Ligand SMILES: Nc1ncnc2c1ncn2[C@@H]1O[C@H](COP(=O)(O)OP(=O)(O)OP(=O)(O)O)[C@@H](O)[C@H]1O
């Protein structure tokens with residue numbers, strides 16, 4: 001055993017005893033005054049077991065014995081990398097595009113539903129990535145903009161019968177305005193303070209949605225939102241146009257795919273523009289960025305606004321797809337989820353975030369049977385990830401890729 | 409004509425008077441050395457000129473107009489660029505990107521143009537890149553343009569800081585101990601580069617502890633001690649000035 005491992009075991013033991021002390025009152029004391037132990041024990045043993053496994057993993061990772069494990073992994077990675085080289089980027093692109101286009105024809109409703117979810121979260125992740133990954137500001141209230149976008153379309157649709165397409169830019173605008181309003185007071189803040197304040201603002205938006213009965217119908221939500229529609233030519237009685245609502249799942253899939261592709265392209269291009277560079281400079285060193293001619297207040301506001309725009313677009317789609325919105329969909333856990341995708345995938349890396357969104361949406365679906373322990377599995381997965389790939393699944397890489405020559 | 413004029417500048421940090429009534433002038437195209445013992449207030453002078461610190465008194469005049477109270481990015485835009493005593497690069501960005509950031513204020517394309525990647529956006533981007541490459545090449549960094557800044561060796565990081573400051577085409581360059589941590593041959597090369605920068609017509613204010621470098625490139629020296637300007641003049645005069653000797657040796661000159 002490596003030195004220091006004794007210390008770790010001691011810590012583990014203390015933590016487990018503490019957990020037990022904490023757990024029993026929660027699970028063992030019932031409302032009718034009876035006391036039980038079996039439930040506490042079974043949960044506790046599960047947690048202790050999983051943590052024990054993780055701990056072993058950590059120790060193996062630290063000690064040289066892990067080479068036995070790591071060597072095959074490294075070889076596998078090498079093979080994958082070589083595969084990546086054999087198949088140039090273009091081939092990958094064609095593959096990805098054709099799979100995503102054909103997806104609804106190959107799968108059932110359930111898979112389509114999950115795919116739509118993934119794509120929505122990709123949009124959200126990429127939007128948040130502008131604020132967190134590029135400009136380097138920790139934002140824990142991002143989901144507020146999703147909510148603003150969703151309610152904008154919901155209200156426009158039920159009160160004024162606005163079409164989805166017309167509402168998209170309006171939702172984006174409203175979200176951007178919300179982004180500026182929330183961003184403005186935080187311009188001078190950094191780090192922890194910023195996180196706390198954005199967290200607060202996120203909650204404020206949700207509480208407003210919850211309590212402004214006249215406008216939002218409060219916790220009951222808004223029903224009867226129109227699905228996206230299209231003007232299609234119609235030939236049954238003469239030639240005319242008919243407005244058709246695209247309620248079918250695969251239409252919705254294509255709409256969100258379109259939205260997602262737009263988001264990917266827009267975020268990528270912003271990233272490789274003078275604006276993206278200025279954001280990164282702010283992330284690297286705010287003071288120096290300002291001394292090198294970057295108007296940091298303006299660019300931070302812009303980062304909030306642009307992040308909010310993509311959140312708002314995704315929100316409008318969400319409202320159109322569910323045809324129902326309520327404040328419940330915009331809780332802090334959603335913000336945390338999107339942030340987890342960004343961190344897990346690799347901050348600032350577009351393919352990373354796409355992969356992160358897939359992982360965080362698809363994996364819980366696979367674990368539906370053990371629904372109760374999803375969060376636990378989730379935490380374990382995150383821990384393992386951060387251990388082995390601390391910079392995310394696909395870390396943003398900069399060397400070379402930034403040159404315009406390769407950009408093409 | 410004077411390019412930069414400091415008038416009776418005073419800066420206070422709590423009870424500490426970091427600068428007291430400091431006055432000097434930089435002529436166009438001059439190389440001036442700003443020297444003084446540790447904690448004399450040299451970096452504070454830089455921070456006042458670039459708008460990081462507020463003064464409690466005095467005025468800073470750039471090409472005839474006051475820049476007091478302007479924000480740092482505005483002052484940079486007006487043509488005052490600087491380097492830092494402790495290297496402060498955008499360390500996770502490539503060398504050329506570091507320089508490109510400095511051209512942010514010299515370019516105009518906004519969000520829409522960037523997303524649509526219009527023709528004018530691509531043209532502007534190309535120009536930014538070209539100018540940045542030139543700035544790197546000027547300091548001998550052309551080979552390293554795609555290297556991540558923190559992977560560069562120390563001496564080259566110092567050079568990259570100067571390139572970044574030069575990329576925007578400044579009128580005045582403030583160098584805060586650019587030779588710190590360099591070996592003698594590196595600082596010799598740096599001296600030549602500083603002279604070449606001055607040949608471009610850029611005014612240079614140089615803070616440096618390495619007296620060889622200072623005496624080598626500067627026509628004029630300004631000496632401050634405990635926030636007070638104690639001497640100003642040609643290097644030969646400064647060397648013999650009793651106040652300066654006292655400030656550096658900490659005892660009265662004989
Ligand atoms: N932000 C600040 N807050 C409080 N005191 C400061 C601050 N910046 C500088 N000082 C103080 O002002 C005085 C001058 O500092 P300055 O950094 O300008 O010295 P310097 O001449 O650059 O010294 P060195 O040669 O060590 O770089 C020092 O006593 C320093 O402690």
Ligand SMILES: [Mg+2]
Pocket residue numbers: 450451452493
């Ligand atoms: Mg200093």
